[in-house]
Amino acid sequence: MSLFRRAFLYLMRKRVKTITLFLIVFVIATLALSSVAFKGAVQTAQLNVREALGGCFVIQPNYNKSTSWEVHSDENGEMTGATFRGAMPSEELADSIAAQLDGLLGFNLSGGDAIRAFNAPDGYDLLHVASGTSLMDAELIVETIADGLENLNDLYATFGAHLCTNSALDYYFTSGEMTLLEGRHLNEGETGAVLISDELAKQNGLTVGDTFYLRDSNRYLISEHIKEPVYFPVTIVGIFSINGTSAYQYSYECAENMMFMTASTLEKFSMGYQETDEEIDLFHTIHFYANDPEDLESMVEKVKALPSFGKDGDFTVTVQNEAILAVKGPLENIDRLVTILFLLILGIGIIILCLILSARIKERIRETGILLSVGVKKSNILLQYLAEITVVTLLACTVAVFGSMFVTKTAGTMLLQGTITDTMESYTQQASSDDYEIPEGWTTVDSGDSQIVKESGTLSQELTEITVSVHTGEIVLLYTAGLLLAWGAVTISSIPLFRLKPREILSKMS
Amino acid sequence: MSIMEVRDVSYSYDGKKNVLNHVSASFEEGNVYAILGPSGCGKTTLLSLLGGLDVPTGGAVLFDGTDIQKTGLGLHRREHVSFIFQNYNLIDYMTPLENAALSGSKTPVMPVLKRLGLTESEVKRNVLKLSGGQQQRVAIARALVANTRVILADEPTGNVDDQMSVEIAKILKESAKETGKCVIIVTHSLDLANEADTILVLKNGVLEPKQKTEAEE
Structure with a gap:
């Protein structure tokens, strides 16, 4: 029986385990992809702010x-x-x-x-x-x-x-x-x-x-x-x-x-x-x-x-660069927060995945022993386990792409736009001039020759026209990182098992 | 001509006391061999060495006159021998049909399973839904279907009732005669041993042939 057939049978017949693994990979992938997309959007926002605020x-x-x-003086010497x-x-x-x-x-x-x-x-x-x-x-x-x-x-x-x-x-x-x-x-x-x-x-x-x-x-x-x-x-x-x-x-x-x-x-x-x-x-x-x-x-x-x-x-x-500085701080904070979040997700994700996959491999010691006893090579058994995790990872990542699109389009965009709007509102209020009677909700921006009264929301509206979206490069990164992580976890988890002699495995089985 | 041979084989777990002590024996095709002996005497160890699941600390195991370590233990397990275990060792997410076909042999599986008494519906169920006797028949079918010349059975009737033990012994003997396979059975059961062509007794690390009557005694 080919390794692909065995992998297929395992995935189909051990449904609860497959779905559990799928959900775990899906959640990790969604959070990771969302945070990467969000980080990209924050950086774009920072660049937009720098460019837009000139x-x-x-x-x-x-x-x-x-x-x-x-100094000009009159006849009396007065200035x-x-x-x-x-x-x-x-x-x-x-x-x-x-x-x-x-x-x-x-x-x-x-x-x-x-x-x-x-x-x-x-x-x-x-x-x-x-x-x-x-x-x-x-x-x-x-x-x-x-x-x-x-x-x-x-x-x-x-x-x-x-x-x-x-x-x-x-x-x-x-x-x-x-x-x-x-x-x-x-x-x-x-x-x-x-x-x-x-x-x-x-x-x-x-x-x-x-x-x-x-x-x-x-x-x-x-x-x-x-x-x-x-x-x-x-x-x-x-x-x-x-x-x-x-x-x-x-x-x-x-x-x-x-x-x-x-x-x-x-x-x-x-x-x-x-x-x-x-x-x-x-x-x-x-x-x-x-x-x-x-x-x-x-x-x-x-x-x-x-x-x-x-x-x-x-x-x-x-x-x-007052405007840049005003918006820079909150955006940098979000950037830092997202980076920490991403690293946490990645770190915890790797640990959880390794533990789960390690437990699954240990759980399959009997199966490994049986396969070895019928002459299946260790490499073939490992490839079966890799094929299984590959299918689960690919499916989970594919669903995670849509999941993260939803997450980023709602929560991410709202959070980023909210931050920029709040910051710009606070900035424009500070920048309001006392020299003229300015209508409520408007502010002045001094440009040198002339002075323009500007609607406070205009600038922030321009800057917040930014949507957090998932890009192709990030999706490719997700698949690559997800597969490498899954393959690494399965391979590392399998090492102790495959270092045993077949007889030791069979002894453990009994 | 012998298909398998253990030549001056010794085995020690700790490097001090030998479980097997310069054991030599040869096994021929078409014959059923029963290895008897008290618990812990090294019967299963000897079977593991014959099956290439472990390597002796001294001497050699030969298949067709060639040391199996030289041909490769994986290849030996894959092409020369097949196992029947006391606890069946079936893969729990597969049907009897799929378990029996695990070795990848091209031999049709269904006729063998039918011959062993499994029905059409039984072979498509999950193996865990079968009785102990049925599961052992699936394990035997897997060994028979595998295109190997030697079957190594470790207490194949240990978990089944007397009636099933007799049936299993009969199946193994018939297989040996019909297909010319060499069947080596490790057992405690004298009834099963008496079905064998040759009985060997392992005691104090030494393997000795015994007459059936002696074994019975």
């Missing part, structure tokens, strides 16, 4: 350096104001820092200015603003004139130019506050191309490929007595949406009226950048991104050691 470090002028300020004259971030500075850092994803320099936009180069056919107040608000004009005309800029600017060197890496986009809906990002150094918001596009009936004209702000033209301003045609290459609403009052500050462009575009129409030989400061911030945001801290330490940084340096460097 951790970066930021370089800005050192506004605390007293020697960088030029009337101060102008910052310190060094501003430049492309040269960004390049020199980037050259010293490994693992850098990229960087973006950003700056801003006030501009006007027209449908035609005539100075009359203004584009309508999408948010905030502008020149059209008569009441505001009266108030501003009453204030003494200091805020003319607010009245006449209308739109905001957001300068960037790499719009795809601009913090508005990397932080998730803005999303490119149509078209593409700006190419580095691209002239005559802009990104506008969907609300601005809707307000003016614009779409990707349309052209309009940009010009200096009225304030600049008035203060410089410029009679013939430059109207520069720009083409919309992309339209973005804003995940929230602007918190500012004046239109040129509102994100909805913001136009992304490169410095070379601004230089084409802004006469202040054309009519001087002096070096113009275009940018006020540089955002550096690491391939893995985990490396940000070490990168910042390197930057801080550079000559232009430090207490009295020209620049400051800060890490923007």
Whole structure:
């Protein structure tokens, strides 16, 4: 009788023992596979969090350096104001820092200015603003004139130019506050191309490929007595949406009226950048991104050691990874918990399986002796036992795949999403600003030029769109590990038995 | 010509006292041999050595003139000898039909089981549902079906009643005569021994042939 026939008969006729073994292997396999899948999901969640929250470090002028300020005084020697004259971030500075850092994803320099936009180069056919107040608000004009005309800029600017060197890496986009809906990002150094918001596009009936004209702000033209301003045609290459609403009052500050462009575009129409030989400061911030945001801290330490940084340096460097840190802790805790759980399951599983299989083999000493007495080789008997455990393991693992799919889809996903949601809610509550009256359930995220009021749940919703699922690699791992474990346990359990002489086995039988 | 032979065989469990002491004997095909002796005299040990379940500490066991250790004990058990045990030693999750076919011989099993008195329905039941006598018949069938030239029986009637003992003795004798097999029986039963062609008595580690009348006495 072949070993397969014997194995088949044993499995079919010793049903209670077979089902018991099947259930034990099934439970161990389900728990092991679920914990592996869950661990994978936690790691994916950690990566998603790092990517979604866009951790970066930021370089800005050192506004605390007293020697960088030029103080203005009146005739009586009383201080009337101060102008910052310190060094501003430049492309040269960004390049020199980037050259010293490994693992850098990229960087973006950003700056801003006030501009006007027209449908035609005539100075009359203004584009309508999408948010905030502008020149059209008569009441505001009266108030501003009453204030003494200091805020003319607010009245006449209308739109905001957001300068960037790499719009795809601009913090508005990397932080998730803005999303490119149509078209593409700006190419580095691209002239005559802009990104506008969907609300601005809707307000003016614009779409990707349309052209309009940009010009200096009225304030600049008035203060410089410029009679013939430059109207520069720009083409919309992309339209973005804003995940929230602007918190500012004046239109040129509102994100909805913001136009992304490169410095070379601004230089084409802004006469202040054309009519001087002096070096113009275009940018006020540089955002550096690491391939893995985990490396940000070490990168910042390197930057801080550079000559232009430090207490009295020209620049400051800060890490923007609060959100990552807020979510990192709980996720790492889950990761550790799952790892411990997995090791416990594996350890206890191995012990239980070895004990059960060892007991089963000892129980079959009589059968082993009988088979030996009819001339069946020891290797053939061992193969029969291995064939039996193989069938049980394969069946149990197959059912365990479905079992763990159920476990992970329900308990696992709920637990992971719950952790991220709770953490993000707590983070966003902490991050809420007191500067503005924020509706309940909303929070502000500061991005440099502008400030966006964002629904608290939005970010956590993006992050919790993660499902714990069982992958093919994990299933293959389960089958491989399960079979190796079962084969190992059977072989090890059989060693004492097969070391006996047939006569000793028969003596034990009797 | 002898099919099996023990030549100057000694066996000791502890390396000091020999259970078997330079035992020599030969066994021929078509004959039934009964080995008698008091308990603990080494009868089962001798049977184990003949069946290749153990190896002697001195001397050799030969099959067809060749030392079985040289041909391999596994091969010897598989191809040369088959066993009948006192406690039947049947595999409990198999039917009589499957137990009898365990050796893998191509000899049809059903006719042998029928000849031994088992019905169609009995051979398809679990062996544990048969009586002791029926189980021993299954064990005998397994030995008969196996394509071996020697049957080694260790107290084959130890667990059955007198009537069944006589029947088993008759079956074994018939098998020896019909198939030309050599049957070696270790027993306490004088009745069973008297059915044998040759009676050997193992005493103080020495094997000696005895006349049937002597054995009876």
